Structures are given as C-alpha cells and as structure tokens.
Amino acid sequence: MTVTVVGSIAYDRVKTPFGERERMLGGAATHFALAASFFDSVRAVGPVGDDFDDFETLSLRGTSIDDVERVPGGKTFFWHGEYGWDLNTRETLDTQLGVFETFEPKLSDASKAAEVLFLANIQPDVQRAVREQSAAGFVAMDSMNLWIDIARDSLVQTIAGVDCVILNDAELRQLTNKPNLILAAREVLTMGPSVVVAKQGEYGAALITDDEFFSLPAYPLESVVDPTGAGDTFAGGFVGYLAKNPGQYRMAMAYGTALASFNVEEFGTERVARLTLEEVEARVSTLGAITRL
Amino acid sequence: MTVTVVGSIAYDRVKTPFGERERMLGGAATHFALAASFFDSVRAVGPVGDDFDDFETLSLRGTSIDDVERVPGGKTFFWHGEYGWDLNTRETLDTQLGVFETFEPKLSDASKAAEVLFLANIQPDVQRAVREQSAAGFVAMDSMNLWIDIARDSLVQTIAGVDCVILNDAELRQLTNKPNLILAAREVLTMGPSVVVAKQGEYGAALITDDEFFSLPAYPLESVVDPTGAGDTFAGGFVGYLAKNPGQYRMAMAYGTALASFNVEEFGTERVARLTLEEVEARVSTLGAITRL
Numbered sequence: 256m257t258v259t260v261v262g263s264i265a266y267d268r269v270k271t272p273f274g275e276r277e278r279m280l281g282g283a284a285t286h287f288a289l290a291a292s293f294f295d296s297v298r299a300v301g302p303v304g305d306d307f308d309d310f311e312t313l314s315l316r317g318t319s320i321d322d323v324e325r326v327p328g329g330k331t332f333f334w335h336g337e338y339g340w341d342l343n344t345r346e347t348l349d350t351q352l353g354v355f356e357t358f359e360p361k362l363s364d365a366s367k368a369a370e371v372l373f374l375a376n377i378q379p380d381v382q383r384a385v386r387e388q389s390a391a392g393f394v395a396m397d398s399m400n401l402w403i404d405i406a407r408d409s410l411v412q413t414i415a416g417v418d419c420v421i422l423n424d425a426e427l428r429q430l431t432n433k434p435n436l437i438l439a440a441r442e443v444l445t446m447g448p449s450v451v452v453a454k455q456g457e458y459g460a461a462l463i464t465d466d467e468f469f470s471l472p473a474y475p476l477e478s479v480v481d482p483t484g485a486g487d488t489f490a491g492g493f494v495g496y497l498a499k500n501p502g503q504y505r506m507a508m509a510y511g512t513a514l515a516s517f518n519v520e521e522f523g524t525e526r527v528a529r530l531t532l533e534e535v536e537a538r539v540s541t542l543g544a545i546t547r548l
Numbered sequence: 549m550t551v552t553v554v555g556s557i558a559y560d561r562v563k564t565p566f567g568e569r570e571r572m573l574g575g576a577a578t579h580f581a582l583a584a585s586f587f588d589s590v591r592a593v594g595p596v597g598d599d600f601d602d603f604e605t606l607s608l609r610g611t612s613i614d615d616v617e618r619v620p621g622g623k624t625f626f627w628h629g630e631y632g633w634d635l636n637t638r639e640t641l642d643t644q645l646g647v648f649e650t651f652e653p654k655l656s657d658a659s660k661a662a663e664v665l666f667l668a669n670i671q672p673d674v675q676r677a678v679r680e681q682s683a684a685g686f687v688a689m690d691s692m693n694l695w696i697d698i699a700r701d702s703l704v705q706t707i708a709g710v711d712c713v714i715l716n717d718a719e720l721r722q723l724t725n726k727p728n729l730i731l732a733a734r735e736v737l738t739m740g741p742s743v744v745v746a747k748q749g750e751y752g753a754a755l756i757t758d759d760e761f762f763s764l765p766a767y768p769l770e771s772v773v774d775p776t777g778a779g780d781t782f783a784g785g786f787v788g789y790l791a792k793n794p795g796q797y798r799m800a801m802a803y804g805t806a807l808a809s810f811n812v813e814e815f816g817t818e819r820v821a822r823l824t825l826e827e828v829e830a831r832v833s834t835l836g837a838i839t840r841l
Contacts, residue, residue, distance in 0.1 A: 272727070340727055341721065341727035342727065428634060434565070434633050434634035434635065435769070435770060435771065435772065436750075436768075437768050437769065437770045438770055441770075455751060457729075458748060458751035458752070459751075459763075459765070461765070461768070468768050468838050469838055469839075470752075470765035470768070470838055470839060471839070471841070472752070472754070472763035472765070475729075475730050475754075475761050475763070476728070476730065477728060477730045477731055477734075478728065479728065505840075505841055506841070509841055542841060543841040545761050545762055545763055546762075546763060546764070546839050546841060547798075547840075547841075548764070548798055548799070548802055548835060548836040548839060548840075
C-alpha cells in the first residue's frame with residue numbers, strides 16, 4: 256500500500272538541556288515520512304521555500320517528494336523552541352509560517368490514489384480539503400490545542416471524516432471537555448472515527464476502539480536528548496505499520512513507540528535518518544518483554 | 549507471613565469534582581492495611597485520638613489493631629484537601645497533626661516479629677526508629693516531597709536500610725536531582741534497596757531492579773471519584789502480594805494496580821472496605837489482557 260502524508264516540512268531551532276541546534280530539518284510530515292517509510296511507500300505533501308536543501312533526507316527509504324511544493328521566493332516553515340529541565344515542558348519562542356501561510360494542498364493523482372492518508376497537524380479546514388481529494392480507505396489525523404481553541408467546529412467536522420484520531424491525552428480532554436480519558440476517547444469515537452490513540456508523552460500511549468483498550472508504556476530510555484517530532488514519528492510508525500498490516504493495532508502501537516524512542520535520543524531527524532528496521536524490531540521485542548504480566 | 553505497617557491513621561475532609569466528605573476514615577496505614585489484608589496477616593501501628601471510632605473498618609479482613617495507640621485527650625491526624633478538574637492536582641487546605649505530632653512508635657513483640665514491614669510516609673527519623681525495632685526480612689517504604697525538601701539526609705539514611713522504595717516518579721527525580729526516571733531509579737538502587745517502584749498516578753507504575761524493568765498502566769476507569777489513598781492502596785496490594793508470593797514482582801504490581809483502581813472509584817475507604825478478592829482478580833486478569841502485545 257501507499258501512504259500519503261500532508262503536513263509541515265520545517266526547519267527547527269531547538270534548545271534542550273543537552274544541547275542545541277540552530278537549524279535542523281523538522282516538521283510533522285518529515286518525521287512521519289522517515290518513520291512510515293520503514294514499512295511501505297510514502298508520498299510527502301507539503302510546501303517548502305527556496306531555502307530548503309534537505310530533499311535527500313526527506314526522500315530516505317524511498318519517500319516520494321514529487322508533491323513537495325517548492326514555492327519560489329518563499330521561506331520554509333520555521334519553529335524555535337526551548338525545552339525545560341525534564342523535557343516535559345517546552346516554550347515556543349518563535350513561529351514563522353513562511354510558505355505555510357498560503358498553503359493550499361493539491362494532491363497529484365498518485366497521492367490521491369494512496370490507500371492510506373495521514374493528515375498531520377495543520378488547520379482543520381485544510382485537512383478536510385485534503386481528505387476530500389483523497390481516495391484513501393484509511394485516514395488518520397493529528398491536531399493540536401490551538402485548533403481546539405480557535406477552530407473547534409471545523410476540527411470536529413474533520414474528525415467526522417477520518418478513521419483514526421491520534422492526539423495527546425490532554426488534547427482529547429480539552430476537545431471533549433471530559434477530564435476522564437476513556438470517556439473523552441469514547442466521545443471522539445461517536446464523532447466518526449473507529450480508532451482513537453491517546454499519546455501520553457513519556458508515559459506511552461493508549462488505543463481505544465469500540466471494543467478494545469490497549470495501553471503501552473514508552474520505551475524506557477536512559478538518555479533523552481530532544482523530544483521534537485516524537486509524536487509524528489510515533490504516528491509514522493503506527494500508521495505505516497497499519498498500512499502494511501491492516502487491523503494489527505497493538506503491533507502498530509509497538510512500532511510507533513519503538514520508532515519514537517529512537518527519535519528522541521538525538522536531535523531532530525538525526526537518529527531515525529540512519530536507523531535500521533532490525534534496531535526497531537529489537538525494541539519492539541523488548542517492549543513485549545517489559546510489559547508481560 | 550505477617551506484614552506490619554507503620555503510618556498515619558487519619559480523618560480526611562475531601563472535596564473532588566464529584567462530591568465531598570466532611571470526615572472520612574483515611575491515612576496511609578489504613579489504606580495500606582485494607583489492601584494488604586487480602587493476602588496475609590496485617591498488623592497496623594499508628595496513633596489515634598479519643599475521637600477515633602472506626603476500629604471496625606481498620607480491622608477488616610483480620611488486621612490486628614493491637615498496636616494502634618489510643619492517646620488519651622489526643623485528636624486523630626486530620627487532612628483537608630481539594631482536587632482539581634482532572635483530579636491530577638490537589639491542594640492541601642489544612643493539616644492537623646494531632647496525636648501524630650509526638651508519635652514515637654513502639655512495636656510490640658508480635659509487630660517486631662513480622663517478616664515484612666512497610667514504612668508508610670512519615671518523618672524519616674521515625675521510619676528509621678521503626679526499622680531498627682523490626683526483625684523483618686523485607687522492608688518497603690514510601691516518603692514524600694516534604695521530607696526530600698527538609699530532611700533529605702535522614703531520608704537517604706532510611707532508604708539505605710530498606711529493600712524496596714515506592715515513590716512517585718516526580719519524587720524520585722527530586723530526590724536524585726535526575727530528570728531521567730531510569731537514571732533516578734538506578735541511583736536509588738545504589739543507595740541500598742534492590743527494588744524501586746515509580747508510581748505514575750493515572751499512568752500506572754514502573755518497577756526497576758538491577759536487572760529488570762517492568763511497566764504497567766493504571767486500570768482504565770470511566771469514573772474516578774476520589775484519588776485519596778490510591779498510592780497507599782497500591783503499596784498495600786503490592787507489598788501484601790509479595791509477602792505471600794516473594795519475588796513475584798510483576799503480579800504484585802498488578803494486584804496493587806487493581807486494588808488502587810477500586811480505591812479511587814469511591815470516597816476514602818468506601819469501596820475497598822466491601823471489596824472481594826474475586827473482584828480484584830478479575831481486574832488483574834483484565835490488566836493482563838489490555839497490555840498483551
């Protein structure tokens with residue numbers, strides 16, 4: 256199967272207690288593609304400016320960049336943030352939308368035809384416009400607190416048109432105004448999707464469907480350097496594995512979790528860019544061992 | 549085997565988004581005993597005042613209250629707190645130490661002879677005084693951020709004399725000044741204990757030894773009414789199960805988790821007081837099912 260991902264391709268300036276990077280490749284579509292490309296063909300869709308010069312990393316493991324729109328005179332999306340002592344809090348110091356400000360995604364026939372679609376975190380109207388162009392049989396999406404705050408109605412409409420929602424647990428609570436995570440997830444299921452994944456940061460993730468609950472801790476790491484992109488790497492592993500193994504939700508959670516664990520061990524895409532499937536599989540196996548009752 | 553628990557026996561005034569209680573039975577030793585008594589003989593040690601009239605609940609399932617010290621003219625420890633919207637934050641509005649202010653635990657011969665000892669959260673000097681009276685072969689302990697702040701040296705001395713430390717993950721980080729949980733737990737292992745349990749609230753708990761890591765999510769609940777005593781109920785289930793099944797750490801984590809899940813479904817001790825072992829075992833079985841990769 257083929258997976259189309261639509262979202263940001265970015266440069267990040269990041270400072271964590273363990274170092275900093277002035278300009279590193281980032282963006283939701285980038286992290287997603289680097290993870291999903293372990294399992295199936297990936298097509299990345301998103302805009303970049305003249306300043307973008309990381310096509311090689313973006314197209315690793317065969318990801319198609321045919322639909323990456325080069326905007327003449329434009330500047331690539333830029334995010335600048337700093338993480339706190341225990342990496343659980345982060346402050347955004349600067350966001351420059353650049354070419355993303357006027358982004359109107361136009362999917363090529365090949366991207367429209369992909370069997371699986373991932374709508375990374377972008378304005379929910381834009382996500383819906385993409386969804387309407389796509390012929391995918393399985394559509395997953397992410398979002399963020401900003402859209403719950405300023406575009407909740409549009410977001411709920413977008414959610415109604417997808418199969419799987421992947422959000423942080425705090426976002427699920429905020430979206431539904433329900434403090435209980437299970438009730439919040441169940442309410443999202445009533446909006447349309449059949450699968451809800453609650454990302455819980457360093458604590459792992461939970462998967463909720465109408466008749467299943469599954470919980471998986473994060474992979475235990477002694478060194479976490481930079482959490483940027485962990486959620487999108489998780490989503491890439493989860494959705495990519497599902498594209499190849501439909502319905503295998505639990506193993507998809509394990510692959511997403513294992514991939515995210517590598518992502519945070521170095522800055523940006525540095526670790527996942529040189530990762531092997533064998534390394535991922537070893538951590539999936541360990542996840543099985545450390546959760547076995 | 550017999551488990552001796554030394555800690556607070558209290559009255560709590562609690563308000564949560566789901567209701568309130570003016571005066572309910574609480575305290576670490578109480579919650580611990582109600583859970584541990586499912587597995588083995590428990591001896592509760594702690595002071596109460598003239599106002600205490602809940603001996604019947606405290607001695608449920610055979611817990612010995614012979615060493616519960618009635619202080620004439622004294623007032624039972626009192627805590628007043630209020631929980632926030634999602635129950636993850638709580639504010640202490642009042643603490644009256646009462647008879648606890650001058651508590652000098654004197655263990656009877658029977659309590660000294662217990663094979664297992666649990667030092668609930670009290671001043672670390674007092675914990676050590678108890679530990680020195682005890683002949684137990686397995687000693688576990690809890691503590692809190694207050695003692696890390698004002699009595700860290702004493703706390704570290706106490707930790708050096710026990711086999712198992714059960715703390716919140718934030719407390720492990722604070723104690724060791726290490727933001728990474730695995731490194732924090734490993735540092736606590738170097739202080740003396742052979743087992744560290746990191747309680748993670750609604751996310752579950754992790755167990756770390758020199759050669760094992762195990763993680764278990766909390767039991768998924770659609771209704772949480774009052775988290776008071778959840779940590780002590782977990783500890784009671786964990787230590788109580790271990791007393792009967794030495795070395796069976798993973799199942800002990802599951803029993804502690806299952807017991808804590810019942811505790812939070814109603815106020816104070818209300819649910820655990822009328823709980824059956826069959827109900828606990830059903831949730832342990834469910835925990836196995838929802839974590840199986």
